[in-house]
Amino acid sequence: MSRELKRKNELDPLVAAPVETVDDVGVKWMSPLSPPFRIAGFPWIGKEGIYRRLPSNPGVRLPRAVDTLADCTAGGQIRFRTDSSRLLIKVRLAGTASMYHMTAAGQCGFDCYVAEPGKPLRYLSTARFHRDGMAYSDQLYKWGDKRTMDVVINFPLYQGVKEVWIGVDEAASVGEPPPYACDKPIVIYGTSVTQGGCASRPGMAYPNILSRMIPLPFVNLGFSGSGKGEPEVAKLIADIEDPALYVLDYEGNTGAPENIAGSLPVFVQLLRERHPNVPILVVSRIRNSVDLFYEDKRELSEARRRIQREYVMSRRAGGDSQIHFLDGSALLGEEYAEECTVDGKHPTDLGFMRIAQALKPAIEKLVGLKS
Incomplete structure (x- = not known):
């Protein structure tokens, strides 16, 4: 069948x-x-x-x-x-x-x-x-x-x-429910953290928290362990009609630095071919508990974060003023491992709330809403 x-x-x-x-x-x-x-x-x-x-x-x-x-x-x-x-x-x-x-x-x-x-x-x-x-x-x-x-x-x-x-x-x-301020969706692509692991209940995943802060529809395209920036996925995301904003939060699933160095430019270009003027916000990975104790893990994360930042800067220098970078390593605060994760990498409800609170002003600015 x-x-x-x-x-x-x-x-x-x-x-x-x-x-x-x-x-x-x-x-x-x-x-x-x-x-x-x-x-x-x-x-x-x-x-x-x-x-x-x-x-x-x-x-x-x-x-x-x-x-x-x-x-x-x-x-x-x-x-x-x-x-x-x-x-x-x-x-x-x-x-x-x-x-x-x-x-x-x-x-x-x-x-x-x-x-x-x-x-x-x-x-x-x-x-x-x-x-x-x-x-x-x-x-x-x-x-x-x-x-x-x-x-x-x-x-x-x-x-x-x-x-x-x-x-x-x-x-x-x-x-009918009250209308949104705008019907254009905010599309968030990412990892298990985006999908909602490990919120205690659905409303505490950070995209759902943001949906209560910002009166626009949200689309959660987090894929646990599988947000790797494949071009096939980018093509489908580009098919979503009339988006207000793309948030790319998938570094945590990319492994070696060369993987995100290769996937991010292709992913962004596929979005740009369909939506040349839609804002794109690239967000690097939140810090994990291993970053405190393993130098190689910390260096790996820093290398991937640097690649994302430098790519966004180079694209902006080339004329794409609607692409932006946000450093995810600061989203959870200094006591991120103790207070904000279940297992060292997946957020608690407190962790998700901190992510949402940190992303809110950046998203509001990009979609033209006052905080």
């Missing part, structure tokens, strides 16, 4: 089901694939109707790991407004929680942010489930009375999602 046919068959229950049903306890179940819900983070969802970060039939030969990790739903969001007195979620996953250094909630869970109209989003709850289960349902809130709320639900970071349904009161209204 072909990959495309297999994927369609796996999704048939979702495709064939009605967009709205009511159960025997007065809960109206709705598919977020239909209006007035808005889905963010999946650039090809309008064409394919599946929760996947890259197209299922990309037209280029993707590295196997990238193709697999594209099914992980990091950065996906469901956005809407409702006056329901309660909010429920029903989910069918592609697999179970299995990571030793990441919570089940971060790998396989959904978390929920809410706000009264016109106010900032605040974290409310995370769906509860058995870590060995591939399907679950849970109540995200219950007020006891009708309250109009803007809602953002973040998808799992390290698992695929086959189906998701949103449950509200049978008589509740569900409407």
